[in-house]
Amino acid sequence: MSLMDLFSNKDVRLVKAHLKNLVALSKVDNFIAKTERELIYKIGERNGLSEELVEDIIEETSTSEAHIPLNDSERFDDLFDLVHLMLVDGIIHESEIDFCMNMAERLGFKKAIVGVLVRKISMNIANGLNRESIKADVSNFLKF
Numbered sequence: 001m002s003l004m005d006l007f008s009n010k011d012v013r014l015v016k017a018h019l020k021n022l023v024a025l026s027k028v029d030n031f032i033a034k035t036e037r038e039l040i041y042k043i044g045e046r047n048g049l050s051e052e053l054v055e056d057i058i059e060e061t062s063t064s065e066a067h068i069p070l071n072d073s074e075r076f077d078d079l080f081d082l083v084h085l086m087l088v089d090g091i092i093h094e095s096e097i098d099f100c101m102n103m104a105e106r107l108g109f110k111k112a113i114v115g116v117l118v119r120k121i122s123m124n125i126a127n128g129l130n131r132e133s134i135k136a137d138v139s140n141f142l143k144f
Contacts, residue, residue, distance in 0.1 A: 014069075015044070015047040015048070018047075018067065018074075019040060019057050022040050022043065022081055022082060023058050023061040024062065024063045024064070024099070025063075025082050025096060025103070026040065027061070027062070027063045028063050028093070029093045035089045035090075036085055036089055039084065039088050040054060040085070041054050043081060063099075069107065075107045076138060078103070078107060079100070079103065079109070079117070080131060080135070082100050082103055083122055083125065086099075087122060100118045109142075120137070121134060
């Protein structure tokens with residue numbers, strides 16, 4: 001195995017772990033909506049995973065699985081995608097909000113701010129802001 005293979009395998013493991021977090025959220029209401037499934041496939045494809053591999057991840061993941069990223073940028077990306085997935089089907093279940101807030105805490109965000117943080121990301125997505133703008137806004141919010 002070359003050094004390049006080692007790095008690409010690590011990247012694939014991180015992408016799979018991220019998708020498992022998204023699948024766990026989508027299964028929290030015991031139903032994966034078509035729009036949620038499409039977003040999961042899109043994120044998998046964007047990260048170089050085959051449709052078959054993404055389907056395997058969907059089938060094998062339970063709602064209790066979670067992966068914690070190693071740095072702030074990955075933590076934001078995971079939370080952003082979780083909140084985006086929560087919003088994508090147009091129906092927000094209380095269990096999905098609770099899952100996002102719980103995951104935000106598990107990702108290392110302080111319990112006192114997770115509700116505001118999830119709401120801030122949700123509102124920015126609903127207002128059409130792009131990921132980088134939302135990341136900058138959240139970063140400014142977290143500095144206080």
